[in-house]
Amino acid sequence: MLFTFLMAVGLLGCAQTSPLSKSGGQKVDLSTSIRAKRNSRIIEECMLVGLEEGTYFYKSRGTGDVCGVYLLSQPDQAVQVTFDYLDVDCEADGLVSFVDGWELGGELFPSEVDAPLEGRVHEFCGRLKTKTFTSSGNAALIQYRVPSRGDGFRITVRYVRNPAPCNILVDDVKGVYTLRNHGRRTNCSITTIFPASVSIIQLAVGVNGGAVPNRAIETGVLSRCEKRGSLDYVQLGGGQGLDVTKLEVEDSVCGLDSNPRMPPSHILCGMTTVRMVSSGLTDNSITLAISQITDLDVMPTLMCEVPL
Structure with missing residues (x-):
C-alpha cells in the first residue's frame, strides 16, 4: 500500500x-x-x-x-x-x-x-x-x-x-473565514501553512440559542473552556506539522459574542490552526480574520519550539 x-x-x-x-x-x-x-x-x-x-x-x-x-x-x-x-x-x-x-x-x-x-x-x-x-x-x-x-x-x-465546508487549508496571505459544525458532532479546523495573526470577529460556540441576535444573552468570549470541561470549544494554536494532537494551544475559547473586542493572537509557528470541537448539542460557529505574519518585530502570543 x-x-x-x-x-x-x-x-x-x-x-x-x-x-x-x-x-x-x-x-x-x-x-x-x-x-x-x-x-x-x-x-x-x-x-x-x-x-x-x-x-x-x-x-x-x-x-x-x-x-x-x-x-x-x-x-x-x-x-x-x-x-x-x-x-x-x-x-x-x-x-x-x-x-x-x-x-x-x-x-x-x-x-x-x-x-x-x-x-x-x-x-x-x-x-x-x-x-x-x-x-x-x-x-x-x-x-x-x-x-x-x-x-x-x-x-x-x-x-x-462545497455547501458545508468543515476543514479548510489556507494559503492566502489574509482573509476572513467561518467555521460551522451545522449542528453536527464533528470537529472542524482552519490551518494556515505559515505563521499567522488570528482575530475573532464573531463567536457562538457552546451556547444554546446562539443564533438569537440579542446582546442581553451574550456571554462574551470565555477563556480556558477546554479546562473548564466544556464539550464545545475552539482551540487557538500552532505547530510544526499538521497533526492536531501535537498542537500547542494558546487558549481554548467558547461563548457568545457578536462583536468581540479582543487583541489578535500572533502565532509564530510553522503552521497556525484554529480547531473547533463540537459535541453536536449546540450549533457552533466562529468567524476569523487571519493574516500572515511578515513583521519580524511582532510580539508573539505563542511561539512554537523548533525541533532540533
Whole structure:
C-alpha cells in the first residue's frame, strides 16, 4: 500500500528535499514551491502544488520515485479529480493514490483524530477506466510511484461548490473565514501553512440559542473552556506539522459574542490552526480574520519550539 508505506516512513514523496518540507519542521512555502500553471499541464516535477483547474498529465521516465500532486481550492470548494486515463504496471510495484486531504511528513490534514482515515485513501494500478473522486474539504493529494518508463496517467481537476465546508487549508496571505459544525458532532479546523495573526470577529460556540441576535444573552468570549470541561470549544494554536494532537494551544475559547473586542493572537509557528470541537448539542460557529505574519518585530502570543 503506497500511502500506508509513506505514512510509516514519514516521506513526503521524493527522496530528495521537497520545497514543501524543510528540516526541523513541516513548513510549507507555496510562494517558492513549484505551482501548476494554467498553460502548463505536464507533470515534470516530483512535487507539484496545483492551484488551477484543468488537465494534468504524467508520463514516467522510469525513475520510480514516490511523488505527489498537491491540489488546493478555495475554502468553500471541494476538489474533484477524474482519472481520464491510467496505465501503471502493478507487477513493477507501480501504484497511484487519491488522498482526501494533504499529507506532509507522515502527518495528515485533516488529522485522523478529526476525520478517520477510512474511506479517504483510494489506491490502484493497472489500467483504469474513468473514475472520479471528490474531497470532503478544499485539499486533495495524488501520490504516485510509476517505475515503468512510459507508464502514466491523466487527471482532470475541477473545483466544485462545497455547501458545508468543515476543514479548510489556507494559503492566502489574509482573509476572513467561518467555521460551522451545522449542528453536527464533528470537529472542524482552519490551518494556515505559515505563521499567522488570528482575530475573532464573531463567536457562538457552546451556547444554546446562539443564533438569537440579542446582546442581553451574550456571554462574551470565555477563556480556558477546554479546562473548564466544556464539550464545545475552539482551540487557538500552532505547530510544526499538521497533526492536531501535537498542537500547542494558546487558549481554548467558547461563548457568545457578536462583536468581540479582543487583541489578535500572533502565532509564530510553522503552521497556525484554529480547531473547533463540537459535541453536536449546540450549533457552533466562529468567524476569523487571519493574516500572515511578515513583521519580524511582532510580539508573539505563542511561539512554537523548533525541533532540533
